[in-house]
Amino acid sequence: MIPATFDYVRPSTLGEAAAALAEAGEDAKVLAGGQSLLPLLRLRLAYPSVLVDLGRVAELRGIEDRGDRLHIGAMTTHDEVVNSPLVNEHCPLLARATATVADPAIRHRGTFGGSLSHADPAGDLPSVALALDAEFRLASAAGERTVPAADFFADYLTTALEPDEILTGVSVPKLGPDWGCHYEKFHRTAQAWAIVGVAAAVRHSGGAVVEARIALTNMGATPVRAHAVESALAGVPLNGSGAGVREAALRADEGTNPPSDADAGADYRRHLAKVLTRRAVIAATSG
Amino acid sequence: MAQRKMTVTVTVDGVRYEEEVEPRLLLVHLLRDRLGKTGTPIGCDTGNCGACTVMLDGRSAKSCSVLAVQADGSEILTVEGLASGDEWHPLQRAFHEEHALQCGYCTPGMIMASLDLLQVNPDPDDTEIREGLEGNLCRCTGYANIVRAVRRAAAESREVSGA
Numbered sequence A: 001m002i003p004a005t006f007d008y009v010r011p012s013t014l015g016e017a018a019a020a021l022a023e024a025g026e027d028a029k030v031l032a033g034g035q036s037l038l039p040l041l042r043l044r045l046a047y048p049s050v051l052v053d054l055g056r057v058a059e060l061r062g063i064e065d066r067g068d069r070l071h072i073g074a075m076t077t078h079d080e081v082v083n084s085p086l087v088n089e090h091c092p093l094l095a096r097a098t099a100t101v102a103d104p105a106i107r108h109r110g111t112f113g114g115s116l117s118h119a120d121p122a123g124d125l126p127s128v129a130l131a132l133d134a135e136f137r138l139a140s141a142a143g144e145r146t147v148p149a150a151d152f153f154a155d156y157l158t159t160a161l162e163p164d165e166i167l168t169g170v171s172v173p174k175l176g177p178d179w180g181c182h183y184e185k186f187h188r189t190a191q192a193w194a195i196v197g198v199a200a201a202v203r204h205s206g207g208a209v210v211e212a213r214i215a216l217t218n219m220g221a222t223p224v225r226a227h228a229v230e231s232a233l234a235g236v237p238l239n240g241s242g243a244g245v246r247e248a249a250l251r252a253d254e255g256t257n258p259p260s261d262a263d264a265g266a267d268y269r270r271h272l273a274k275v276l277t278r279r280a281v282i283a284a285t286s287g
Numbered sequence B: 001m002a003q004r005k006m007t008v009t010v011t012v013d014g015v016r017y018e019e020e021v022e023p024r025l026l027l028v029h030l031l032r033d034r035l036g037k038t039g040t041p042i043g044c045d046t047g048n049c050g051a052c053t054v055m056l057d058g059r060s061a062k063s064c065s066v067l068a069v070q071a072d073g074s075e076i077l078t079v080e081g082l083a084s085g086d087e088w089h090p091l092q093r094a095f096h097e098e099h100a101l102q103c104g105y106c107t108p109g110m111i112m113a114s115l116d117l118l119q120v121n122p123d124p125d126d127t128e129i130r131e132g133l134e135g136n137l138c139r140c141t142g143y144a145n146i147v148r149a150v151r152r153a154a155a156e157s158r159e160v161s162g163a
């Protein structure tokens, strides 16, 4: 279908973008890569009065080394994240998870900030951001603030972003060489959203887990941090029978509220969360 | 500041166009309805099928999921711009020779997605081809001949470039 009419603004600085959004009021929407928003407009599931296109705001794009953290501009595309030497060296979990998002053409246009702002519970990047304790930078005409990942994802397709706020970028901690990581995504067809996904980063030394960061995709209205698994994994030996990892992974569905839909029932998702968590931890800690 | 109609300038298959458009006009509609580039079909409303794939500033994009105003100033290559004169592009020839199409609806998108893949990876194996084309759906062929065609075009292009 053809989208309903809207006005279109194309700022070239963040200041202009924030001003345009403030002026346009509650029915305005930010346009990033458009890979989620344009299908919604075409299906007439969204009726924004104004689109503020961030596509030419150069300061929102790119990846910067900031000491012990990486800063990723909101308008950095999935493709740029996947191919970034900085992300691959210091935050391979993000590079690997992003490589599983959609398909090459969508990754050329879809953005990191757009995925996080859209906050689809089946999206792969929100759980990665949660596992990494990413920090979100938000800006409006009134000023800037920082929101931790644990507070950013509020509900189904709902974030801490106010209608006049723009996500400008996200910072993630660099993980050293003693960390292993893996994103385990379960889906039935190519180019599909996760039925369940597990983002795992595990620090290990001397054949045992030191600490773990685990977050789950599509196990509730928001990404969920698997705290029970994280504490059960501490100190677990990695060689031998693997019983410790298996047992810890059995706690993956604690505190989750998975949906039942055409892809899977809630019970099956609970089962998947445990199996995929075990696989993710094993993959993160081998090789 | 906001506006109802905008002028966009795009270069499509080597020709420069200036068009006055509503912001809601999709790039694929600009190509088909305004510029007559009907070689690029539309297969869905959701960004899933890939039939509408074109090269936008050198990389593949689904032209149904881009506004014409977003493409302002861009260079676009559609399947109609691939051949040089009477000579088909190696991908077009390989799709023909390997019988990589039946109804042909997916073919323009398949070819443009393959073009993107081969420019990043001139010698892909079958898995890499399937992953490179994962955003393009074909309801007819079962994909096997498409994979074969891409492999053939890749081999031919490497020969030509002496690699």
Ligand SMILES: Cc1cc2nc3c(=O)[nH]c(=O)nc-3n(C[C@H](O)[C@H](O)[C@H](O)COP(=O)(O)OP(=O)(O)OC[C@H]3O[C@@H](n4cnc5c(N)ncnc54)[C@H](O)[C@@H]3O)c2cc1C
Pocket: A029, A030, A031, A032, A033, A034, A035, A036, A037, A038, A039, A054, A074, A075, A100, A101, A102, A103, A106, A109, A110, A111, A112, A113, A114, A115, A117, A118, A122, A123, A124, A125, A161, A165, A166, A167, A168, A191, A192, A193, A194, B046, B047, B048
């Ligand atoms: C066929 C298909 C398959 C897909 N498969 C997957 C998948 O497997 N995994 C996955 O994770 N994703 C998937 N996606 C979604 C893809 O990752 C999109 O790129 C992403 O969801 C949206 O990013 P975008 O830049 O295109 O944002 P847009 O579509 O432009 O915007 C999305 C929403 O976020 C808001 N927004 C965007 N940027 C900002 C910002 N900086 N500040 C404030 N608000 C903002 C917009 O207003 C809008 O509401 C798929 C999409 C399609 C079409």
Ligand code: FES
Pocket: B041, B042, B043, B044, B045, B046, B047, B048, B049, B050, B051, B052, B053, B062, B063, B064, B065
């Ligand atoms: S028409 Fe289906 S992806 Fe564009």
Ligand code: FES
Pocket: B100, B101, B102, B103, B104, B105, B106, B107, B137, B138, B139, B140, B141
């Ligand atoms: S040939 Fe018919 S859809 Fe591919």
